[in-house]
Amino acid sequence: MQESGNVMVFIEHRDGMPADVSLELVCKARELAHALGVKVEAAAIGAGNAYEKESLGRYGCERVFAIEHPGLDGFTSVPYARALTHVISKHKPQIVLFGATTTGRDLAPRVASELQCGLTADCTDLQIGEHKSKGTVYANTLLQIRPAFGGNIVATIVSPESRPSMATVREGVMPRRELDSWHPAHVMYEEMAFTQADFPTRILEVERKEKTVDLKKAQIIVSAGMGASDSQALELVYELARILGGVVGASRPVVDAGIVPKEHQVGQTGTTVRPTLYIACGISGQIQHRAGMMEAKRIMAINSDPQAPIFDIAHYAIVGDVKQVLQHMIKAYKDKG
Amino acid sequence: MALHIVVLVKQVPDTQNVSGQAMKEDGTVNRDALPAIFNPEDKNALEEALRIKDLWPDTKITAVSMGPPKASDVLKECLYRGVDDAVLVSDRGFAGADTLATSYALTCAILRLGPCDLILCGRQAIDGDTAQVGPQVAQKLGINQLTSVCAVREVTQDTITVVRGVETGYETVRSAFPVLITVSGAANDPRPPRAKLVMGYKNILCHAEDNYDESYIEPECALGVEHIKQWNMASIQADPERCGLSGSATKVKKIENVVLTATETKNIENTPQAITGLIHELVREHILG
Numbered sequence: 017m018q019e020s021g022n023v024m025v026f027i028e029h030r031d032g033m034p035a036d037v038s039l040e041l042v043c044k045a046r047e048l049a050h051a052l053g054v055k056v057e058a059a060a061i062g063a064g065n066a067y068e069k070e071s072l073g074r075y076g077c078e079r080v081f082a083i084e085h086p087g088l089d090g091f092t093s094v095p096y097a098r099a100l101t102h103v104i105s106k107h108k109p110q111i112v113l114f115g116a117t118t119t120g121r122d123l124a125p126r127v128a129s130e131l132q133c134g135l136t137a138d139c140t141d142l143q144i145g146e147h148k149s150k151g152t153v154y155a156n157t158l159l160q161i162r163p164a165f166g167g168n169i170v171a172t173i174v175s176p177e178s179r180p181s182m183a184t185v186r187e188g189v190m191p192r193r194e195l196d197s198w199h200p201a202h203v204m205y206e207e208m209a210f211t212q213a214d215f216p217t218r219i220l221e222v223e224r225k226e227k228t229v230d231l232k233k234a235q236i237i238v239s240a241g242m243g244a245s246d247s248q249a250l251e252l253v254y255e256l257a258r259i260l261g262g263v264v265g266a267s268r269p270v271v272d273a274g275i276v277p278k279e280h281q282v283g284q285t286g287t288t289v290r291p292t293l294y295i296a297c298g299i300s301g302q303i304q305h306r307a308g309m310m311e312a313k314r315i316m317a318i319n320s321d322p323q324a325p326i327f328d329i330a331h332y333a334i335v336g337d338v339k340q341v342l343q344h345m346i347k348a349y350k351d352k353g
Numbered sequence: 354m355a356l357h358i359v360v361l362v363k364q365v366p367d368t369q370n371v372s373g374q375a376m377k378e379d380g381t382v383n384r385d386a387l388p389a390i391f392n393p394e395d396k397n398a399l400e401e402a403l404r405i406k407d408l409w410p411d412t413k414i415t416a417v418s419m420g421p422p423k424a425s426d427v428l429k430e431c432l433y434r435g436v437d438d439a440v441l442v443s444d445r446g447f448a449g450a451d452t453l454a455t456s457y458a459l460t461c462a463i464l465r466l467g468p469c470d471l472i473l474c475g476r477q478a479i480d481g482d483t484a485q486v487g488p489q490v491a492q493k494l495g496i497n498q499l500t501s502v503c504a505v506r507e508v509t510q511d512t513i514t515v516v517r518g519v520e521t522g523y524e525t526v527r528s529a530f531p532v533l534i535t536v537s538g539a540a541n542d543p544r545p546p547r548a549k550l551v552m553g554y555k556n557i558l559c560h561a562e563d564n565y566d567e568s569y570i571e572p573e574c575a576l577g578v579e580h581i582k583q584w585n586m587a588s589i590q591a592d593p594e595r596c597g598l599s600g601s602a603t604k605v606k607k608i609e610n611v612v613l614t615a616t617e618t619k620n621i622e623n624t625p626q627a628i629t630g631l632i633h634e635l636v637r638e639h640i641l642g
Contacts, residue, residue, distance in 0.1 A: 030521060090524070093488065093498045118519045122500040125485035129456060129492035134602030137483040147606055159606065165368055165480060172607040216497040218527045220514065225522035236641070261642060272393075272538065285482060293640050314640055316631075327618060332631060336623030348629040352636060 023049040024057045024109035024180070025077070026100060028091075028119050029066045037115030037187035039075050044142060044190040045113055046076035051144040052156055054110070057081065058201070059103045061096055063089035070200035075192070080203045081107060085210050091119045092217040095210060097126040102208055104131060109180050111158050113142075116184035128182050134175020135182040136160035138284065140189055140307060147174045158183070163284050163307050188232050188288040229263050229279055231287040236262030236295075239282055239309070242269050243298020243319060244338045250275070252342035253297050259349055265289065265309075267299050283308035298338045301326025318342070354510050355411040356530075358402045359463055361474035361490070362395040362416055362431060364424040368479050391427045394475025396543040398536040401505050402473050403435055403544065408508070413437045415469075417462055419447060419455060425559050428581050432554040433546030438578060440466070441559055444585040446597045452481075454600035456489030461589035463494065470530035471513065476501050476537045484535070491533035499526055503539040550576065559583040 023045040028035040038058075045056045057079045058072050064084040072080055083099040100123065104112060112127075114120035116138050128135035141161040147154040154176035160183050164171045175181045231237065238257040240250055257264045266276035268283055282289055284304040294312035299305060301317070301324055309315070310329050317330035318341045327333045334341050366387040399416070406412040416431035418424050419442040428439040442462045450458065463469065472491070477484035484500070491498035504516040506525060514527040518537060553576040560580040586596055594600060621627050635641040 092526070093491075093500070097492070118501045118517065121484045122488055122498070125452065125483075125488040126492045126498065128485070128602075129453065129489035132453065132602065135452070135485060136603060137481075137485060147604075149604065160603075164608075165366075170609045171605055172609075173603050174606045175603045178602040216528055216532070217499065219524055220527055221525040223523040223525075278539075293635070314635075330618050332621055333618045334621045334623055334628070341623055341628065344623070344625050344628040345632065348625065348632040349641070351629070352632060 020108035021052075021110045022055045022057045022079075022107070023052070023111045024059055024104070024107070024113070026112065026114045026120065026123070027058045027060045027069075027072065027080075028115055028117060029060070029062055032066050034067055034072065035115060035117065035187075036192070037117060037120075037185070039072075040187065040190040040192045041113045041115065041185060042072060042075040042077050043192050044185070045111070048111060048142060048144055048158070049076075052110070055079065057107065057109060059083075059100055059112075061088055061099045063087075069203045073198045073201040074194050076195055076198070077201045078199075080201045081206055082203055083206045083208050085208070087210060087215045090219045090222070091123070092215065092219065093122050093126055094216055095214045096123050097130065098210075098214060099206075099208060100127050101130045103206060104180065106206070112180045112182045114182070114184045116186040120184050124182055124184050131178075131180075133178040133180055133182060134173075135184070136162060136173045136175070137184050138162050139183045139185050140284070142183060142185070147176050149176070157181070163303060186288060227279065228277075231263060231265060231280070231282060231289050234263040234289065235292045236260050237265045237282070237289055237291045237293070237309075237312075238262050238295045238297065239265035239267065239299060240270055240276060240297050241267040241299030241305075242273075243300070243321075244342075245270050245273070245275050245298070249298065249339050249342070252339060252346065256295070256342055256346055256349075259346065260293075262291075262293075262295075265294075267302075267305050296326050296330070297342065299326055300324045301329070354409045355413065356405065356409065356471060356508075357467075357469040358405060358412060358414045358471045358473060359466060359469045360395070360399050360402045360414060360416045360431065360436065361459060361472065361486070362399065362418045362427050363392040363475075363478050364389050364418065364420050364427045365392045365478050365480040366390075389423065389426070391430050392475050392478045392480075394477060394536060394538050395427075396475070397538055397540045398473040398475050398534075399431055399434060399436070400541045400543040401534075401536055402471075404505070404541070405471075405508055406435065415440060415466055417442065417459065417466075419443070419458055419462070422559060422583075425581050425583075429554055429557060430546065432557065432578055432581075433550045434544060435547065435550060439581045441581055441583045442589065443583055444596070446586045446593055449598035449601065450596065451601035451603045452483055452485035452489055453602050454596055454598075456486050456493055457595045457600060458586075458589065458591055459486065460490050460493040461591040462584060463490070465584070465589050468531075472496075472531070472533040474533070474535055476535040487533055487535040494531070494533070497528045497532045498534070499528055499532060500535040501537050502534050503537050505540070554578070557581060561585065561588075563588045
């Protein structure tokens with residue numbers, strides 16, 4: 017096996033299981049590694065025995081570097097960053113991927129700062145390609161594609177002069193596919209000594225908040241934008257979602273205004289969704305929102321402004337007063353017999 | 354209890370409210386038409402610093418911003434709310450900085466300020482949404498970090514206890530000082546400016562600290578802060594190689610304006626008949642149950 021220059025994924029664990037986003041990234045890493053002719057590796061940091069690390073082979077990971085210590089049970093920045101920096105410095109991957117979770121977004125920049133390497137946040141696509149700069153050609157460079165500027169532009173970012181190239185990706189952005197035939201990953205335990213000073217954060221209490229909405233799995237999403245954010249309109253949005261057997265989504269401004277909880281947020285900085293039907297109520301359709309829902313099979317847009325950009329990606333466009341349209345829809349569905 | 358708190362603030366284009374006027378005819382954004390605002394979550398960070406000062410008036414708060422001279426507007430906003438000192442880190446050589454180079458320059462500025470107990474900043478800025486600069490400053494200073502903080506529970510002489518908002522719920526964590534904390538919008542409702550401070554500071558000027566103009570006469574200012582300190586690359590002893598474009602590991606290879614792609618759209622009239630027809634069509638296609 018190749019000793020360096022592989023593609024590495026930081027595996028986050030929750031409830032004793034690897035996080036969904038980490039498995040999605042192993043799948044993406046497989047694609048990148050294939051293009052580069054290298055292997056997929058994982059870094060697993062924790063208190064030990066969280067899950068069968070060999071099973072990461074199911075998604076195409078060949079080697080797992082594990083660092084275990086009782087103090088690494090819950091994520092805290094300093095020891096995790098130290099452990100991961102150790103693994104990266106020793107095994108020299110050319111690419112390291114992280115979930116863009118609260119953990120990944122805390123850990124990755126600290127590690128990138130330590131290694132003085134490039135890090136691109138919230139990539140929506142990763143490719144291997146060529147980069148030319150000042151007469152130098154960098155072949156096989158990681159092209160990191162992400163929306164920027166509130167989603168109004170799409171930027172391709174490269175970091176060809178530093179190693180590794182690091183990127184974070186949100187959950188649900190990359191598809192997850194198990195291999196038909198696979199080999200258990202080879203798990204290698206890395207020895208590392210920790211002292212008390214490595215654990216400056218004490219976790220005093222962990223409060224679980226049950227997810228009340230699962231946007232990722234929803235087949236029908238009825239979403240509220242600022243044009244449907246008054247209490248009357250919102251009530252109709254909730255009612256339509258309920259009778260259709262769907263869930264309620266929301267645009268970022270509605271969530272930022274505290275009208276609908278954050279876990280309902282659809283978009284680049286919220287959840288990426290792929291429902292069968294997406295009903296956008298009073299949503300103008302800024303790119304950061306569209307990036308998170310444009311893969312819906314059918315998009316219905318309701319807006320009083322005929323110029324709203326959302327109509328450009330809608331399969332069904334209804335221009336009109338959002339409340340009135342919702343009332344018509346609720347009645348039509350109830351009467352359908 | 355005399356804590357020294359540094360608050361990092363950024364001036365950003367208001368990307369959240371891209372209005373019709375800011376859209377060009379080709380469907381792309383005219384950046385110049387966007388107003389420059391105080392990054393929202395940095396205001397939440399400032400509020401947490403001010404709350405600590407409310408409890409312990411001996412606390413010293415220094416607001417630091419990196420950006421062009423115009424970024425002094427956000428430092429004025431900090432002065433209007435009661436910070437004790439304001440520093441603008443500004444140099445043409447910082448232009449084009451990615452988060453690595455930005456965190457390096459900010460770290461140099463913080464080191465010039467001397468020892469501090471607590472560094473507060475917003476979780477992320479709305480122009481880049483990277484959430485990287487906070488942790489990178491903490492790493493460069495060799496101090497602990499607590500990110501995505503949605504509540505401050507307790508501050509003592511040498512520790513701070515906060516609640517982090519994470520995917521699965523909330524975590525209450527404690528760290529000794531010094532520590533860097535990134536604050537999310539859920540933490541608080543930032544206070545408005547104080548009229549007396551607005552009156553006192555509205556004409557405050559930036560002063561390049563290291564080539565001080567002796568002929569300049571200080572305006573009468575009874576409120577304590579005489580000017581916004583302006584530091585350039587040399588004043589914070591930053592290595593030019595690690596600043597701006599040359600200090601940035603990431604390069605922008607390509608920028609594409611997102612132009613709306615047309616989908617075949619069926620226009621449905623806002624009438625009960627047309628909407629009933631649409632619902633029936635969706636039921637027939639098994640999209641609705």
